[in-house]
Amino acid sequence: MTNFLYRFAAQLIFERPISRKTVGELMERLQKNGEQLHSRFAQLPENDYNRRVLSHIIGIERWGQRRLAVLLGESLLLDEYDSYRPAREVPVAELAQLFAETRHKTLEIAHELEQSKKKFSKVPHNQYGELTVRGWLNYLNVHAMGESYKVKK
Numbered sequence: 817m818t819n820f821l822y823r824f825a826a827q828l829i830f831e832r833p834i835s836r837k838t839v840g841e842l843m844e845r846l847q848k849n850g851e852q853l854h855s856r857f858a859q860l861p862e863n864d865y866n867r868r869v870l871s872h873i874i875g876i877e878r879w880g881q882r883r884l885a886v887l888l889g890e891s892l893l894l895d896e897y898d899s900y901r902p903a904r905e906v907p908v909a910e911l912a913q914l915f916a917e918t919r920h921k922t923l924e925i926a927h928e929l930e931q932s933k934k935k936f937s938k939v940p941h942n943q944y945g946e947l948t949v950r951g952w953l954n955y956l957n958v959h960a961m962g963e964s965y966k967v968k969k
Contacts, residue, residue, distance in 0.1 A: 819945070826944035830958065831951045839930040842953040843923055849957055850919035853964050857912035866967050867904050870911040873963045875901025877918045880956045883939045884925050887949060888932070896942065919960075926953055 834842060860866045878900035886892045902914055929936070929949050938946035947955060 822943050823945035826941065826947065826951070826955075830944065830947060830955045834950050834954045837950060839926055839949060839953065842950055842957070843926045843930070846919065846926070846953060846957050847923055849961055850916065850923075853960060854912060854916040854919070856964065857915055857967070858909065860908050860912070860967055860969065862908045863968065864904070866908050867906065867911060869963060869966045870908065870915060871902045871904055871906065873960050874911065874915050874918050876959055876963075877915075877922060877956055880952055880959075881918075881922055881925055883941070884922075884929065884949065884952055886939045887929060887934075887936045888925070892939070894940070894942070915960075922953075922956060 857870060860870075875897045879895075879897035882890070882893065882895075882900065902911060906914070926949075936949050938948050939952065941947050941952075941955065944955070
């Protein structure tokens, strides 16, 4: 029952709101929000809590990139995000820069997917089930934006 609820929620939260958006439009949103987040993150005070939140956001984004890479021919790894997460000792300023670089890489992958002439299937999310390319891009955006509200100024 829980899996069904998560999958249903994924359709409502990640897929349906962007069903008429193009990958290009989602890339614009990712870029704009990424720039805003980087600017906010670069001004955060140094503390363990902020490092933990930022490393989580980066880890999830890198993990999502790996899932999107499956659509470009990489093998599917049914792993967790932990191995993609930067160490919690990395300073906040460095994490802010890592976030900017990570978001840039997400945009590169999205661009490559957009330019590809392939018909893409879906790639599984561990919790939310099968997501489309657009669903994944929306998920990464929604996740980063939502988690960013947890940082302490």
